[in-house]
Amino acid sequence: MPEFDAKKVAEAHQHLHSHLPSESALRVKTLETLLEQKGLVNPATIDAWVEAYTEEIGPRRGAQVVARAWVDPAFKARLLEDAPAAIDEFGFLGKATAHLKVVENTDSVHNLVVCTLCSCYPFSILGIAPAWYKAAAYRSRAVRDPRGVLAEFGVEIGDEVEVRTWDSTAELRYLVLPQRPPATEDLDEEGLAALVTRNSMIGTDRDLGGSA
Amino acid sequence: MDGIHDLGGKQGYGPIDRTGEDEVFHEEWEGREWGIAQCARTPGITIDWWRHCRELILPEDYLARPYFDSWAQTDFSTYIEAGWMTYEEIAAGKSLRQDLDYGEPLEAMNLQQILDEDRAHAFRFDAEIDTPPAFVVGQQVSTQRHGHGGHTRLPQYARGRVGKIHAHHGAHVFPDWSAEGREVHQHLYSVVFDASELWPEAADRHDRVYLDLWEAYLLPVTT
Numbered sequence: 001m002p003e004f005d006a007k008k009v010a011e012a013h014q015h016l017h018s019h020l021p022s023e024s025a026l027r028v029k030t031l032e033t034l035l036e037q038k039g040l041v042n043p044a045t046i047d048a049w050v051e052a053y054t055e056e057i058g059p060r061r062g063a064q065v066v067a068r069a070w071v072d073p074a075f076k077a078r079l080l081e082d083a084p085a086a087i088d089e090f091g092f093l094g095k096a097t098a099h100l101k102v103v104e105n106t107d108s109v110h111n112l113v114v115c116t117l118c119s120c121y122p123f124s125i126l127g128i129a130p131a132w133y134k135a136a137a138y139r140s141r142a143v144r145d146p147r148g149v150l151a152e153f154g155v156e157i158g159d160e161v162e163v164r165t166w167d168s169t170a171e172l173r174y175l176v177l178p179q180r181p182p183a184t185e186d187l188d189e190e191g192l193a194a195l196v197t198r199n200s201m202i203g204t205d206r207d208l209g210g211s212a
Numbered sequence: 213m214d215g216i217h218d219l220g221g222k223q224g225y226g227p228i229d230r231t232g233e234d235e236v237f238h239e240e241w242e243g244r245e246w247g248i249a250q251c252a253r254t255p256g257i258t259i260d261w262w263r264h265c266r267e268l269i270l271p272e273d274y275l276a277r278p279y280f281d282s283w284a285q286t287d288f289s290t291y292i293e294a295g296w297m298t299y300e301e302i303a304a305g306k307s308l309r310q311d312l313d314y315g316e317p318l319e320a321m322n323l324q325q326i327l328d329e330d331r332a333h334a335f336r337f338d339a340e341i342d343t344p345p346a347f348v349v350g351q352q353v354s355t356q357r358h359g360h361g362g363h364t365r366l367p368q369y370a371r372g373r374v375g376k377i378h379a380h381h382g383a384h385v386f387p388d389w390s391a392e393g394r395e396v397h398q399h400l401y402s403v404v405f406d407a408s409e410l411w412p413e414a415a416d417r418h419d420r421v422y423l424d425l426w427e428a429y430l431l432p433v434t435t
Binding site (some may be wrong): 001002003004005006008009010012013014015016017019020024025027028029030031032033034035037038039040041042044045046047048049050051052053054055056057058084091093094095096097098099114116117118119123124127128130131132134135136137138139140141142143144146147149152153162163164165166167168169170171172 | 217218219220221222223225226227228229230231232233234236237238239240241242243244245246247248250251252253255256257261263264265266268269270273275277278279280281284285287288289290292293294295296297299301302303305306307312314315316317318319320321322323325326327330331333334335336337338361362365366367369370381384385387391392393400402410411414417418419420421422423424425426
């Protein structure tokens with residue numbers, strides 16, 4: 001059982017720095033082999049988790065929720081009031097979304113989500129976070145230079161628009177509700193969901209393409 | 213701790229690299245590590261202890277090695293610390309001890325079972341407590357000026373600053389103590405800061421930064 005001994009962990013990191021093979025694939029293979037031999041993991045279950053997050057659970061879930069919010073004002077109200085219950089109407093409540101909060105973009109507000117201290121992300125509704133979300137450049141700059149970050153993603157924000165950055169420092173997770181693009185009255189929910197990008201639900205995308 | 217992980221507002225990390233942003237996993241080992249983290253037995257390890265162990269990775273490794281590699285390294289360190297894995301076993305690449313009881317063998321789970329399991333992973337961290345919240349929505353608060361050497365979720369960039377209570381979320385597990393194995397619930401708030409309060413170059417911007425902060429990180433502002 002853990003003794004919560006940070007000194008011991010720091011020593012372990014020093015040791016592993018010098019003694020583990022440098023290739024990540026070999027490190028993870030060693031970890032999996034040891035865990036399997038000790039009965040701490042079943043490799044077939046790992047396969048199923050990978051399949052679940054490759055094939056089933058990903059940002060298309062979030063896009064469906066956003067599209068529903070665009071066409072159904074009552075659902076949108078529920079989503080903004082109690083997001084975990086609202087996404088559970090789709091069966092999407094799951095890993096890291098029990099304390100989900102939805103923040104809405106408007107003409108005068110743009111929302112951006114980051115985790116400066118680690119890499120918190122609403123897994124069951126957006127899947128695996130993109131690498132940039134977990135890297136130092138985004139984590140360091142999103143709170144300090146959000147407009148510069150957005151510009152790198154091709155998003156220009158006018159001075160009249162307030163940028164709100166949400167730093168996920170607790171177990172709450174944030175999902176941005178982007179604005180419905182203009183001239184999309186002819187699209188059904190499925191067609192609307194196809195317009196919703198993963199980045200727009202993190203906040204690094206803003207103006208979604210309408211029907212051409 | 214004032215570690216390498218506390219990146220908010222740090223400068224010099226350059227432009228954002230969006231390479232491969234539409235791939236779920238870039239290499240197979242990343243998926244393996246992700247899966248291990250979802251389903252491996254972790255004796256008595258809390259999420260906050262695991263996060264602290266990740267923060268303790270050497271800065272050069274933390275910044276330079278691939279993201280999921282840091283998960284594997286964190287896993288190794290937590291198992292070593294808990295006495296469930298040894299340096300000798302890692303060097304040998306196989307289990308050398310039979311004297312520990314790791315429990316019943318784990319049965320394989322299929323995709324449908326995993327989808328159910330994901331739903332079961334909607335863990336809540338809040339609870340009712342007897343203590344009433346110290347702050348109300350709209351109230352001005354300041355943050356503690358200093359952190360401490362353990363795990364904490366008050367980033368350096370938001371210390372000693374004045375903000376406003378935006379929302380109260382009830383009482384959530386206090387991470388600083390959860391990382392030491394103590395589960396105590398404490399009132400949690402979203403606190404909003406003007407960008408100009410945090411950054412000198414933001415003086416003429418009306419942008420805002422929201423953080424979720426526990427009561428122990430906050431002090432009343434007397435006006």
